[in-house]
Amino acid sequence: QVQLLESGGGLVQAGGSVRLSCAASGLAFSNYDMGWFRQAPGKEREFVVAIRWSGDSTSYTDSQKGRFTISRDNAKNTVYLQMNSLKPEDTGVYYCAAKLFRRIRPFGSPSSYDYWGQGTQVTVSS
Numbered sequence: 001q002v003q004l005l006e007s008g009g010g011l012v013q014a015g016g017s018v019r020l021s022c023a024a025s026g027l028a029f030s031n032y033d034m035g036w037f038r039q040a041p042g043k044e045r046e047f048v049v050a051i052r053w054s055g056d057s058t059s060y061t062d063s064q065k066g067r068f069t070i071s072r073d074n075a076k077n078t079v080y081l082q083m084n085s086l087k088p089e090d091t092g093v094y095y096c097a098a099k100l101f102r103r104i105r106p107f108g109s110p111s112s113y114d115y116w117g118q119g120t121q122v123t124v125s126s
Contacts, residue, residue, distance in 0.1 A: 002026040002115045004096050009120030012086055018122055020081040022096030027115065029077040030054075033099045035107055036070065036081050038092040039119075045095070050107035051079065059107045086124045093119040 008020040022034070035050035049070045050059045058070055069082040079096060097113035099105065105112035 002098075004098060004115055004117035006094065006096050006117045006120040009094060009122045011123045011125060014086060014088055014124055014126050016086050016124070017082070017084045018086065020083070020094055020096075020120060020122070022079045022081075022117055024077045024079070024098065027098065029098075030074040031101055032114075033101050033107065034070075034072060034079040035097045035099065035113060036079075037095045037097060037110060038090075038122075039095070040089075040092040043092075045110055047108040047110075048094070049081065050099075053101040061108075083122070086122075088124045088126045091122060091124045093121050095119045 003025045005023045006020060012018050030053055033050060033052050036048040037045050038048050039045040048064055049068055051070045051072055055072050067085045072079040096117045098115040099113045
């Protein structure tokens with residue numbers, strides 16, 4: 001049974017930092033590209049960032065570039081999201097997702113991903 005378990009969310013002030021983790025089990029982690037998405041109340045789930053199975057390529061949206069950093073440790077079956085200079089608009093539930101690397105699908109589309117975690121709440125206060 002595949003499980004993706006996010007952790008590290010919480011309440012943080014604007015300008016602060018948070019590091020999210022996503023621990024994977026039940027799958028060959030190094031065969032999966034990993035992505036982070038977020039969903040704010042009343043809004044659709046949106047792409048944040050992704051990293052290829054090998055860790056040698058990442059994809060960011062313009063609003064996160066320079067503030068967010070994705071990384072992975074294949075030995076620990078874990079992907080991380082370091083978020084700095086947080087803004088209130090970064091508030092939402094953050095989800096990690098896994099996409100088999102052989103599937104040539106866009107990183108930014110939720111439908112590209114095979115497995116999802118339950119999410120962790122990040123709230124940025126102004």
